[in-house]
Amino acid sequence: MTTQNLESETPTPEDSKMWTARLRNAWQRNLPIDKLLPDTQPAYVASWIYVFGVLTIAAFVDILISGLILAFAGPAWYHTSSLGLFVNSLHFWGVQLFFVFMVVHLWGKFWMAAWRGRRTATWITGMVAFLASIGTAFTGYLIQTNFDAQWIAFEAKDGFNAVGIGAFFTPTNIGQIMLIHVALLPLVLGVITVMHVLLVRKHGVVPPIDALPEIEA
Amino acid sequence: MSGWLSDFMNVPAKYIHFNSWLQISVSNLIVILIMVALFAAAILLPFPGSHSKSNSHRGDK
Numbered sequence: 180m181t182t183q184n185l186e187s188e189t190p191t192p193e194d195s196k197m198w199t200a201r202l203r204n205a206w207q208r209n210l211p212i213d214k215l216l217p218d219t220q221p222a223y224v225a226s227w228i229y230v231f232g233v234l235t236i237a238a239f240v241d242i243l244i245s246g247l248i249l250a251f252a253g254p255a256w257y258h259t260s261s262l263g264l265f266v267n268s269l270h271f272w273g274v275q276l277f278f279v280f281m282v283v284h285l286w287g288k289f290w291m292a293a294w295r296g297r298r299t300a301t302w303i304t305g306m307v308a309f310l311a312s313i314g315t316a317f318t319g320y321l322i323q324t325n326f327d328a329q330w331i332a333f334e335a336k337d338g339f340n341a342v343g344i345g346a347f348f349t350p351t352n353i354g355q356i357m358l359i360h361v362a363l364l365p366l367v368l369g370v371i372t373v374m375h376v377l378l379v380r381k382h383g384v385v386p387p388i389d390a391l392p393e394i395e396a
Numbered sequence: 397m398s399g400w401l402s403d404f405m406n407v408p409a410k411y412i413h414f415n416s417w418l419q420i421s422v423s424n425l426i427v428i429l430i431m432v433a434l435f436a437a438a439i440l441l442p443f444p445g446s447h448s449k450s451n452s453h454r455g456d457k
């Protein structure tokens with residue numbers, strides 16, 4: 180609150196110029212709580228194709244939890260003990276499911292042209308999530324420390340040098356790649372996913388292409 | 397690693413060559429076919445608890 184408001188009549192939230200008030204007002208306008216946490220959806224949402232976004236999130240949660248266990252226990256555990264191999268497998272197969280779900284989700288959104296009605300940012304954040312996932316999977320394969328990983332690293336090194344970014348990303352530097360894989364990229368992917376879902380909440384689910392114009396949001 | 401799964405996986409990938417420019421590993425082809433099947437199932441299978449007659453507003457222009 181500014182002192183100027185204290186002197187005048189009762190300050191309305193719109194009066195305040197503080198960044199907290201401006202953020203609050205913008206949030207209230209764009210994403211009121213009933214839009215953020217709805218308990219009903221339009222009839223057309225009752226289809227399996229709308230489940231694939233949340234299936235992707237479920238696979239992501241599996242990857243995060245199993246990855247956290249792998250990071251704390253270390254390769255000496257997850258490469259040797261049977262429980263370690265099991266958690267390693269939860270992580271690996273979670274990634275396979277993550278990509279399968281994400282691609283079916285992408286196909287669904289593509290064929291219903293889900294970027295209609297000012298939903299461009301939803302589509303773009305989805306695309307960025309896809310690219311970030313590829314980077315995360317790539318760095319994951321690099322830290323398997325087997326012959327596959329070595330082969331991929333040395334092929335990628337040549338590719339990175341050819342496009343001029345070899346000075347910043349060195350696939351053969353396992354310390355760098357492991358930190359990017361466990362710290363940076365999961366965070367980036369998590370933040371993008373939150374933005375993506377908040378945008379879906381803000382705009383509401385896109386109406387089918389053959390819906391009446393007045394249903395169009 | 398040992399067991400039937402690793403016996404199945406710890407070998408060089410088998411490739412299908414359609415012609416000189418189109419080739420794909422069997423494993424990648426299987427994954428793509430699974431995704432296509434999932435997509436078709438998601439479109440075609442009825443969603444439990446939905447009343448398909450209630451969306452009569454669709455298409456009645």
Ligand code: HEM
Binds near residue numbers: 230236281284298309
């Ligand atoms: C990390 C990967 C992703 C996650 C976790 C995710 C999650 C979600 C969720 C939960 C929804 C709402 C429910 C649904 O319709 O399924 C959604 C909607 C949407 N997704 Fe994704 N998504 C991902 C990647 C993508 C990709 C790669 C694209 C396309 C380039 C995409 C495009 C969209 C669009 C356009 C919508 C909005 C549909 C509408 O407004 O009705 N998403 N996403």
